[in-house]
Amino acid sequence: MALIPTAQKGVVMKLSATLSALVLAFTTFTCQAADPIVIKFSHVVAPDTPKGRAADHFKKLAEERTRGRVKVEVYPNSQLYKDREEMEALQIGAVQMLAPSLAKFGPLGVRSFELFDLPYIFPNKETLYRVMDGDIGRKLFSLLDPKGITGLAFWDNGFKQMSANRPLHSVEDFKGLKLRIQSSKVLEAQMKALGANPQVMAFSEVYSALQQGVVDGTENPMSNLYTQKMHEVQRHLTISDHGYLGYAVIVNKKFWDDLPNDVRAILNKAMEETTVFERNIAQKDNDDALAKVRAAGTTHIYVLPFKDRVVWQQTMLSVHKEFEEKIGRDMIQAVYLTAAEVEREKASQPNAPARKTKPGPVKP
Numbered sequence: 603m604a605l606i607p608t609a610q611k612g613v614v615m616k617l618s619a620t621l622s623a624l625v626l627a628f629t630t631f632t633c634q635a636a637d638p639i640v641i642k643f644s645h646v647v648a649p650d651t652p653k654g655r656a657a658d659h660f661k662k663l664a665e666e667r668t669r670g671r672v673k674v675e676v677y678p679n680s681q682l683y684k685d686r687e688e689m690e691a692l693q694i695g696a697v698q699m700l701a702p703s704l705a706k707f708g709p710l711g712v713r714s715f716e717l718f719d720l721p722y723i724f725p726n727k728e729t730l731y732r733v734m735d736g737d738i739g740r741k742l743f744s745l746l747d748p749k750g751i752t753g754l755a756f757w758d759n760g761f762k763q764m765s766a767n768r769p770l771h772s773v774e775d776f777k778g779l780k781l782r783i784q785s786s787k788v789l790e791a792q793m794k795a796l797g798a799n800p801q802v803m804a805f806s807e808v809y810s811a812l813q814q815g816v817v818d819g820t821e822n823p824m825s826n827l828y829t830q831k832m833h834e835v836q837r838h839l840t841i842s843d844h845g846y847l848g849y850a851v852i853v854n855k856k857f858w859d860d861l862p863n864d865v866r867a868i869l870n871k872a873m874e875e876t877t878v879f880e881r882n883i884a885q886k887d888n889d890d891a892l893a894k895v896r897a898a899g900t901t902h903i904y905v906l907p908f909k910d911r912v913v914w915q916q917t918m919l920s921v922h923k924e925f926e927e928k929i930g931r932d933m934i935q936a937v938y939l940t941a942a943e944v945e946r947e948k949a950s951q952p953n954a955p956a957r958k959t960k961p962g963p964v965k966p
């Protein structure tokens with residue numbers, strides 16, 4: 603090694619210290635740049651459902667538009683958590699984003715979301731969207747704040763159909779049947795009103811419970827029924843549209859509030875666009891699923907005639923009254939009024955159909 607005079611040695615040491623500091627600063631900077639904000643988005647349905655596809659759509663938009671500053675990890679099919687566990691995981695920050703069905707907020711202590719479970723309360727999607735996007739939707743989200751949760755959007759799925767291993771034509775056919783429900787008191791009351799025996803069960807357990815005869819039947823929109831292969835273990839399906847299933851996209855409040863403002867703004871916009879995307883695909887996904895179940899030939903499909911729908915509706919109407927206090931009479935009334943408003947607008951349009959094809963909203 604060449605000898606360096608003492609005076610120059612000091613300069614060399616200073617230079618190398620500066621170089622090391624620069625290297626350290628650069629490494630820290632690149633590490634930070636390479637360390638994205640991770641959003642774990644857990645859900646319980648298959649990827650090829652309205653919710654599953656929307657979760658993937660949001661991931662794409664969020665990652666592209668933040669140029670990698672945000673990474674969204676989507677965990678479908680209860681891979682990470684089942685129904686109830688995922689709510690707890692969100693509250694402790696083990697995941698950051700969920701989209702539980704509106705029937706699953708009761709265990710959180712927010713029963714008003716069960717408004718959406720009331721049988722036959724939404725005569726059409728127009729009424730539904732007005733309720734979700736208006737004062738009621740905002741009020742519901744405000745109830746989540748004290749639970750450490752922020753509501754971002756309402757996503758659609760669709761109207762539910764009934765399935766079982768025996769035909770479900772008249773209300774009497776429900777007598778004594780064990781039917782799987784989500785964790786909603788309204789759904790429990792609905793099944794009891796029909797004379798059935800409701801069994802709360804996590805979504806991930808339904809297929810095997812049907813297969814093993816632990817329960818006799820269930821209710822869900824077609825996209826869930828088909829993608830979970832429930833038609834393989836249900837011989838009868840009744841197209842009844844007797845209730846609704848949709849979702850609230852929710853995030854851990856602290857996580858969301860702590861995001862850099864520009865990132866949060868990008869994610870909000872991505873969520874807004876994803877919601878439009880999701881609502882646009884939901885009905886078609888359900889129609890396609892019905893066609894696939896029909897093609898599978900495993901299940902007899904019965905479309906409930908109008909006159910029987912009216913009987914089903916009358917039978918379940920008591921549930922609305924029963925839940926006035928728990929859900930809020932004002933909220934239920936507001937849905938009736940919205941439905942009537944939509945009906946009026948439709949009737950005043952040129953070429954309005956002379957007669958409704960479905961039972962109208964339940965009258966206040």
Ligand code: LMR
Pocket residue numbers: 646647653702703759784804805822826
């Ligand atoms: C169910 O449990 O039946 C549904 O909530 C599943 C879902 O998320 O669509």
